Amino acid sequence: MTALLRVSDLRVDYGSGRRANPAVRGVSLEVAPGEIVAVVGESGSGKSTIAHALVRLLPGEAHIRGGSIVFDGTDLMKASTATLRRIRGGRIGFVPQDPSHSLNPLMRVGEQVAETLRRHRRLSRADAAARAVEILREVGIPDPELRASQYPHELSGGLRQRVLIGIAWACEPALVIADEPTSALDATVQRHVLDRMQALARAHGTAVLLVTHDLAVAADRADRIIVVEKGEIVEAGVARDVLSAPQNGYTRRLVAAAPGLNSERLQSRLNVVDRMQPSSPEPLVVVSGLTKTYGSARSGGGAPAVDRAEFSIARGSTFSLVGESGSGKSTTARMVARIIGADEGSIVFDGADITTLSGEPLRQLRRRIQVVYQNPFGSLDPRMTVERLVAEPLRAFGVGTAKERSATVRELLGQVRLNADLLGRRPAQLSGGQRQRVAIARALALRPELVVLDEPVSALDVSVQEQVLRLLVELQAEFGLTYLFISHDLGVIRQISDRIAVMKDGRIVEQADAARIFADAEHPYTRELIGAIPGRLA
Known part of the structure; x- marks a missing residue:
């Protein structure tokens, strides 16, 4: 032809x-x-x-x-x-x-x-x-x-x-x-x-x-x-x-x-057989009846952004919230991290109710819960070097001397597989994958127990995406981290999750272990999301 x-x-x-x-x-x-x-x-x-x-x-x-x-x-x-x-x-x-x-x-x-x-x-x-x-x-x-x-x-x-x-x-x-x-x-x-x-x-x-x-x-x-x-x-x-x-x-x-x-979970590909076991059978996070409304919704004029969400997150596991834009998943994550307050419901973290914490107790909670955002270029101060960005949480909480903080920053960069020669660069001088690794290093600086990952790989090429996901799994195995992972992409979710909750219009419509979600999803919306994973038609 x-x-x-x-x-x-x-x-x-x-x-x-x-x-x-x-x-x-x-x-x-x-x-x-x-x-x-x-x-x-x-x-x-x-x-x-x-x-x-x-x-x-x-x-x-x-x-x-x-x-x-x-x-x-x-x-x-x-x-x-x-x-x-x-x-x-x-x-x-x-x-x-x-x-x-x-x-x-x-x-x-x-x-x-x-x-x-x-x-x-x-x-x-x-x-x-x-x-x-x-x-x-x-x-x-x-x-x-x-x-x-x-x-x-x-x-x-x-x-x-x-x-x-x-x-x-x-x-x-x-x-x-x-x-x-x-x-x-x-x-x-x-x-x-x-x-x-x-x-x-x-x-x-x-x-x-x-x-x-x-x-x-x-x-x-x-x-x-x-x-x-x-x-x-x-x-x-x-x-x-x-x-x-x-x-x-x-x-x-x-x-x-x-x-x-690629339908395999990253954990199995990495052969992570010695992942740290939870020190307690009690979950790290328990969310009950969590509700958030914006604007006119408070007076009955609209639907809540999050409507009575309930779930728990086991220690050392990855719990994923999945849904399309506007489903309420990021709002839920921000409430769990106490970035915004809830209108109703409760959040129990490590046995303590943190729903209404304020002042110094809330500030100290920041040491235990950290967030990695979708767009590191927007969340990292463009005027600061990599060294200052990663060290900032340590300075804010008075951790170590200046010399000790510098050593910790170098150690953190090594843990996220970045070279020390990047310490003097600013975000604009880094690739997307490097910026996201800096954001992860910054989040790990205070050795948190829970890391909230809000669409952390959606802006990355697929090969860089896989590298970052693989890094997250390795860090979880090494430090016993617990993840609340937010994504609209079930293809990504499948690779990293232990348990999944599916959100639509502010409500959790289905939640179960990851294997059951993909093998036998019950809700039509979940099946639609699975059917939309690119590559399934090949």
């Missing part, structure tokens, strides 16, 4: 002259009509640069240094600006990664879809507006007439991403390039968005170039997979063959790290 898109020896640099940094190094690929091809790699691999280069939408500091891009017989490298404008949106659709930055916040959603139709299909304003509503319906947006009149901030992340898909498919293009179209979405929303995108591709015979860091997502959706590392293609082939028998070491690491493609 003749290729719709043919890329030969594409080379892209960032910067120029002696400061030029090669981002894409001689990439060649083809996409046939109606084919779904996934370009897979970690952050910094060059995959998004490839996607943007294909439609000549690179940032100003990036330069195409060589190669050719031929789309349906047209050499895009030699095409005029007018020709590129006709092709982009008309013949090639583009789905960007972040809808919050890609949709115009000052324009209604329907108008943004209609604008593409007026520009490329020359429809009248009335016809374009009517067709825009139909497109919103086709991409699975409920009440499309209402949504068309709303602004982007009035839609959820999943709905905004569907709007972008609708814009990309509005003119029934021959090719759609989707750059990480679901990386910021909950697992169930991700599945629904990808289902809709795949259905549109099949219905219209559209070819899709799907850019993703998640090999499990590629496994579900792609006919062929292209693996990119450091700007070069290291492996390519039929999806089934690449996943079942990867030839390249980098590909094998990605396959091993993808939660959806």
